Amino acid sequence: MQFNTIEFAVFFLCVLIIFYIMPKKFRWIVLLIASGIFYLLAGINFLAYLGITILSTFAFGLGIDHIHKVQKVNLKQDGLTRDEKKHIKARYKRNRQYLVALNLLVNLGLLFFIKYFNFLSSNFSRLLSFAKVDSTPLLLELVLPLGISFYTFQTIGYIVDVYRGKYAAERNIFKFALFVSFFPQIIQGPIGRFDKLSPQFFENNEFDYKRICYGLQLFLWGLFKKLVIADRINIAVNQVYDNWKTSDGVSFIIATALYSIQIYADFSGCMDMAGGVAETFGVQLDKNFDHPYFSKTMPEFWRRWHMTLGTWFKDYLFYPVSTSKFSQKLNKKSRKRFGNNAGRLIAGCFPIFVVWLSTGFWHGAELKYIAWGLFHGILIMSSLIFTPVNNAISDKLHIPREKLPFRMFQMIRTFILCCIGRVFFRSPSVSVSFTILKKVITDVNFSAFMKRLTYLNMGLDEKDWCVAAVSILLLWAVSLIQEKYKVRDLIAKRFIVVRWIVFYAAVFAVIVFGIYGPGYDASTFIYNQF
Amino acid sequence: MKMPKHAGMMIRILLFFVIFLLLFQNVSRVLVFGEKGLKMRIRGFYEEPANSIDVVFLGPSSIYPYFIPGLAYQEYGLVSYNFGIPAMKISMIKYSLMEVEKLQNPDLFVIDIRTAVSENTELNEVRKRRLIDNMELGEAKLEVIHDLVDTEDRISYYLGIIKYHTRWKEISKTDLQVLLRKTDPKKGFQARLKIKPCEEYVWTGTTQEREALTEENEKSLRELLAYCKENNINALFTASPWCMTEQTVKRQNSLKDIVAEYGYTMLDTNDYYEEMDWDFNTDMDDKKHANVLGAAKYTTFLSDYLMKHYDLEDKSDDAKYEEWNQAYNLYLKNCAKIKKKYKNLKLE
16 A cells, blocks of 8 residues: 555544544554554565564564673672673673674574575576586565565564663553554655654654644655656656667756756655655654755755665664674775775775675666665775875865855765766666667767657656656755745745645645556555665 | 634635635636537526526437527527537436436426437547536536546546646636636527538338347446436437438337337427428438528427426516527527528528
8 A cells, every 4th residue: 555545545534533432541552553554454464574674673672681690680680790791791792792793693594584685696607607507496476565675674673772782672562563564654764863763653643633734745746756857757668668769868967967867856855755744743863865956965965865764774784884803904905015094994884785785685686786886986985095195185275165156066966976876776677787888978969869850659648747847846856945944834934825726736736747547556555666 | 702722823724725626616617618508508598597597408419509598588488408418428418317306496307318229329538528527516426427528537626626626728718718608698599500401311201110129228228217207307309300311210219119118208290391381301411410490490390399288477577587589699690690691592
């Protein structure tokens, strides 16, 4: 059941009414049951996978917590020497590590098996064929459970935090199940943190008219981004990319820029819908987007795009890898060999490489995602290397870096780099990506393109292009305003007639200009597949 | 008196949704597709004052290009309306009848069932939508959707805008006219202004033989008749003039038998060509439909029959029905047009 369906609207309305009818202390149970039903509707098998993840993480969390407590009790014993204390800590840490490892084995094992088994099997077989060993890859008919990449990461975050002693493990399995399965966020995130998300289910659930209105407005804005912008542009992008053999370089330039807007409108639209729904229940989900296309550098872009995944990788992969023994050894060796600065840079690139390889792999079991991840990894590493150089050059040339023209240049540069990465993301394969990039360089003839008016052949007519252009401009204008103000607060301050005109206009813009209805597949959120 | 705690909020929510529903209803009406006069004919019917029409004609295009309510009013003071849907299959007539009953309490329904002799029983999406999309949400609409539409497709029939929202690109003046909530000036009549000589296509023989209708058509016809009987509906079943073949004559004979089984009368006007002065060389628009000249003959004949056989009031002096006089004027204009177009035929 997707957010952009009538079924979901009915489901959501029913849950909202029941939620506020119930006494406050039972409201979280309504959310739990609703989440169960929501997930059940996706398939009973999927519920089994989710159940395993919940049960195992809950049990291992309790186990780790128990070890924490036993360790505390043992450390309180009188007369322990420093060495004995150290020994006790090390022993219990090791025990906790075993439990974390076991939990990761279950959760990541499930994710890897379902998502990556066929990929690994076929690539392994390909490797064998290089070695002239005949083998047929074992391919299983596996269906990816809804949101598995998101909830697996969420539970990993939880277990690692419990291991680190950041907070105590949840002792009520139903409350824990709600944290993992909360229906607005289970499909596409944002990847929530237990200490921030879970308390909200039980604390902030009194009826608040303003908050509900705000939630519905956010949902509506998300729906607008998805149905009016993303799904409209999608038609043109598909037209070019599905016919990549015959499309020319100019078409690819336009389609790729549009795809960058599409994927933003699609994913951030979904996040707005999820956030809006959660807000009506008194739950504030983590921010996942912060106007990424206003970024001036690639590292800044990744701090503004899919923020919860970025911080997840930072906390649970980048830091552990950076502080690992291997990294420390690498740091030492490279500094010895290449000098302090270069050596530190080389050692610093290693965790970045691991993170971006993993990011690519997280997105899907395809080489193109790995290529996309590595491309971004290289950009981030290059940024580390070249930012000081660029700054020195601009200082020498007296270019004011804080002035609008330079910032515009940086934003456009970042957008272009981002678009190059999108070619890998959107193409059917890595080899096609390179063919497209080659066309973008060698097959560019704007005047011929304009003569042929190819844009008319991109699946959209003139009126659709007008709606797309106006909607993108609106998205851009709203994003600009959001940099300084809260748009919903601005609207709320207006006279009721003005406010309602804005709401009706938004609702009917979605109803009339949205891409939906017979023949439209509502399950086309881009990030659903991950 | 002190207002309850959330009264203001509740009023605001209620008002917001009432306005939303009004807007939604009107936007839907504008966007829903309706071909060549259909939208005006059906939407216009909803705008007629309740219980103001004495005779309602139901059926497909065997009715609305044939009967001229303006002329019937002018000649006999008969207040009538054509609630006709193009290519409406026999299985759908029951639901249009139910819908009409919701709005009007006519003395008589005239239901043209000529379509039942057809071999083609396919009830495709277009045929369903012509009626359903133009109906207002209510019992009849819910029932027709439940009976005739597959479960997975129903939502876009309940809310037509799901199907038609993309029509914003092609909105015409006619589409916007529904916002004015006007009645149909022609009272459901569609004037056809072509003359297609059809004499050669008409089977001139006579036969009392019967040929069975298709199983599906017979079932639907019997359901319609049973519904009329159960609900004590005063109805006359008709078949308007068209180029019949030997097979359709035999099937029309069967029709008469089935209608009679339920105690109703079947008036096959194809038996009255002479009385009507019907001329297949001048009165047809094509093999299956009358032009405005044929429609005038059919209207005069049928109105006369109705006034003689049913207890219908002559309302020609009632000022409330001024619009029917205007409908007559429109008919006269159409007559003038066709005569001008075919002046070489020296039509009377």
